[in-house]
Amino acid sequence: xxxxxxxxxxxxxxxxxxxxxxxxxxxxxxxxxxxxxxxxxxxxxxxxxxxxxxxxxxxxxxxxxxxxxxxxxxxxxxxxxxxxxxxxxxxxxxxxxxxxxxxxxxxxxxxxxx
Amino acid sequence: xxxxxxxxxxxxxxxxxxxxxxxxxxxxxxxxxxxxxxxxxxxxxxxxxxxxxxxxxxxxxxxxxxxxxxxxxxxxxxxxxxxxxxxxxxxxxxxxxxxxxxxxxxxxxxxxxxxxx
Numbered sequence: 001x002x003x004x005x006x007x008x009x010x011x012x013x014x015x016x017x018x019x020x021x022x023x024x025x026x027x028x029x030x031x032x033x034x035x036x037x038x039x040x041x042x043x044x045x046x047x048x049x050x051x052x053x054x055x056x057x058x059x060x061x062x063x064x065x066x067x068x069x070x071x072x073x074x075x076x077x078x079x080x081x082x083x084x085x086x087x088x089x090x091x092x093x094x095x096x097x098x099x100x101x102x103x104x105x106x107x108x109x110x111x112x113x114x
Numbered sequence: 115x116x117x118x119x120x121x122x123x124x125x126x127x128x129x130x131x132x133x134x135x136x137x138x139x140x141x142x143x144x145x146x147x148x149x150x151x152x153x154x155x156x157x158x159x160x161x162x163x164x165x166x167x168x169x170x171x172x173x174x175x176x177x178x179x180x181x182x183x184x185x186x187x188x189x190x191x192x193x194x195x196x197x198x199x200x201x202x203x204x205x206x207x208x209x210x211x212x213x214x215x216x217x218x219x220x221x222x223x224x225x226x227x228x229x230x231x
Contacts, residue, residue: 043221105160107158
């Protein structure tokens, strides 16, 4: 168990809908990362937060947004969902978000868009 | 740009065989960090090892060992006496030290290892 929690574990929704994925980092970690794992694109970095502020952005679509709250949990919002958004979404956390730190991953949320 | 190549898409071995998973990386950063993660059938990503670019010492942890060679930009992972529980997808990843803390962790495509009893 990495100490990173993600809810829900599974999500099934329809095209055009909006969903929110939730992540709680390991105790003491200030930085949160979101990744998308799909069959065709592999594991892709979406966005990073550090202590409530956006730190880095990857290949995140404009339809997707995230935030990190004062209690350090983070939410990833996916809107106007398309079939191609079906994927496994991971959250990871590290202490300060520095490059040398290991990122510990949560169990993931499996999203299926029908 | 940073890139990680895991040329072996799938490997199948018989239990107790040794197996090496290859990882080749590209980066322009002089300081960088390499990682291996394991993704078992249950789906979670489990951290295995982190290696700094300035430390080329090989590492052994039980049946697992890692060979880091800067000269060939490789960070290979060997499992000795493989077991069925080793069956998983293994990812190699790279993060360059751009200095601002905002360089992404870049993953290879993964190698699916099947260990047959």
